[in-house]
Amino acid sequence: MSAPTYEALKLPSFVETVLVTGAGGFVGQKLVLLLLKLYPNLRIIATDIIEPPNHGITDAKRLRNVKADLGKPEELKGVFEGEKVGGVFALHGIMSGGSEANFPLGYSVNIDSHRALLDAAHKHAEATFPKDHPRPIYVFASSLAVYGAVTPQSVVDPKTKPVVPESSYGVQKHCVEMIVYDYGRKGYLDTRTVRLVTVTVRPGAPSSAASSYISGMIREPLQGQESPCPIADSLEDPALDYYLTWVGRTKTVIRNILWAAVLDEGDLKGVSQERIVNLPGIQITPRQIIETLLKYGGQDKLKLIKFKKDPAVIKICDTWAGAFDNTDALKLGFEVDDPKTGYEGAVQDFIEEELGGKVA
Numbered sequence: 001m002s003a004p005t006y007e008a009l010k011l012p013s014f015v016e017t018v019l020v021t022g023a024g025g026f027v028g029q030k031l032v033l034l035l036l037k038l039y040p041n042l043r044i045i046a047t048d049i050i051e052p053p054n055h056g057i058t059d060a061k062r063l064r065n066v067k068a069d070l071g072k073p074e075e076l077k078g079v080f081e082g083e084k085v086g087g088v089f090a091l092h093g094i095m096s097g098g099s100e101a102n103f104p105l106g107y108s109v110n111i112d113s114h115r116a117l118l119d120a121a122h123k124h125a126e127a128t129f130p131k132d133h134p135r136p137i138y139v140f141a142s143s144l145a146v147y148g149a150v151t152p153q154s155v156v157d158p159k160t161k162p163v164v165p166e167s168s169y170g171v172q173k174h175c176v177e178m179i180v181y182d183y184g185r186k187g188y189l190d191t192r193t194v195r196l197v198t199v200t201v202r203p204g205a206p207s208s209a210a211s212s213y214i215s216g217m218i219r220e221p222l223q224g225q226e227s228p229c230p231i232a233d234s235l236e237d238p239a240l241d242y243y244l245t246w247v248g249r250t251k252t253v254i255r256n257i258l259w260a261a262v263l264d265e266g267d268l269k270g271v272s273q274e275r276i277v278n279l280p281g282i283q284i285t286p287r288q289i290i291e292t293l294l295k296y297g298g299q300d301k302l303k304l305i306k307f308k309k310d311p312a313v314i315k316i317c318d319t320w321a322g323a324f325d326n327t328d329a330l331k332l333g334f335e336v337d338d339p340k341t342g343y344e345g346a347v348q349d350f351i352e353e354e355l356g357g358k359v360a
């Protein structure tokens with residue numbers, strides 16, 4: 001079973017401190033852990049509106065945790081004060097279901113606070129570094145949800161497919177992609193946007209993402225708990241084969257987010273003027289999730305999946321493509337899971353890393 005590689009992940013020497021926003025969230029926590037593992041001399045500022053975990057690190061020079069609402073100017077300012085931030089991973093946000101359900105919150109966090117963060121990072125760089133110093137690297141986590149007018153059966157070729165989002169979340173992500181690009185175009189920051197695939201298996205509680213069931217259908221039953229299947233009414237429902245889903249194993253996606261900071265700026269611009277990359281993924285079906293649950297959890301775990309169609313979830317999932325062309329991302333050095341074994345690898349990682357190797 002192939003695994004991501006880390007040898008090439010050398011941060012430029014001028015990046016001595018990085019800021020990770022959304023560091024209390026799923027992706028942010030995993031990214032901070034990888035940064036801690038790979039770079040013993042890097043200073044990490046981990047911020048979130050909730051207290052981010054310290055991952056057992058007590059050395060405040062290595063990891064500084066800041067609980068801050070990035071929508072509040074004073075709290076945002078405090079994150080940068082006294083620092084020399086050479087890299088930013090902008091990961092905080094309100095997920096797809098949450099942004100659809102709470103329109104003002106989605107706009108305020110997913111657009112306004114990101115716009116303020118870019119501005120703060122730019123002003124911080126101007127005030128902190130000399131004129132000839134390289135611009136800080138700025139990685140923004142967007143989503144493939146920016147593509148609309150697709151179905152789960154679509155295979156998107158980004159070279160020909162225009163971006164027309166069909167959810168507030170997708171609109172918000174795309175707006176910020178453009179602002180991020182503009183900061184790059186102006187030479188204020190060295191910006192890079194990565195559109196994430198659905199990352200699986202996500203640990204913890206179900207999220208507000210409409211895709212939450214993709215991780216939930218395996219995560220909860222493996223722990224002896226019930227989990228909804230909101231896209232089908234029964235095990236015989238053809239929807240289990242229809243809703244093709246584009247996913248990435250957690251460790252592969254995290255590796256790729258870091259690679260986005262490391263890859264050559266010229267290479268990226270050669271592929272995308274807007275400095276945007278669709279992270280590579282693999283295709284799975286909900287039925288495949290169930291089959292993998294059977295393999296690792298047994299027949300009794302299947303009973304814990306509660307089939308009941310949820311029109312709100314289906315409405316969003318109907319606008320997601322089931323596959324994307326990976327060519328550009330692979331050309332740029334991003335890595336992809338093995339289409340045959342990648343999903344099972346993701347489930348094995350979850351069992352080993354989050355359940356201590358034990359299924360309930």
Ligand SMILES: NC(=O)c1ccc[n+]([C@@H]2O[C@H](COP(=O)([O-])OP(=O)(O)OC[C@H]3O[C@@H](n4cnc5c(N)ncnc54)[C@H](O)[C@@H]3O)[C@@H](O)[C@H]2O)c1
Pocket residue numbers: 021022023024025026027028047048049050068069070071090091092093094095109113141142143144195196197198199200207
């Ligand atoms: N996980 C996925 O499958 C996936 C897929 C596509 C895109 N993404 C994007 O990747 C990023 C990380 O995703 P995730 O799964 O870790 O999400 P998450 O919900 O686990 O984490 C997001 C974090 O942002 C924080 N946050 C929300 N509002 C904030 C505010 N005002 N100030 C500071 N922090 C705030 C939350 O507290 C949370 O910890 C997000 O931007 C998301 O849109 C994720």
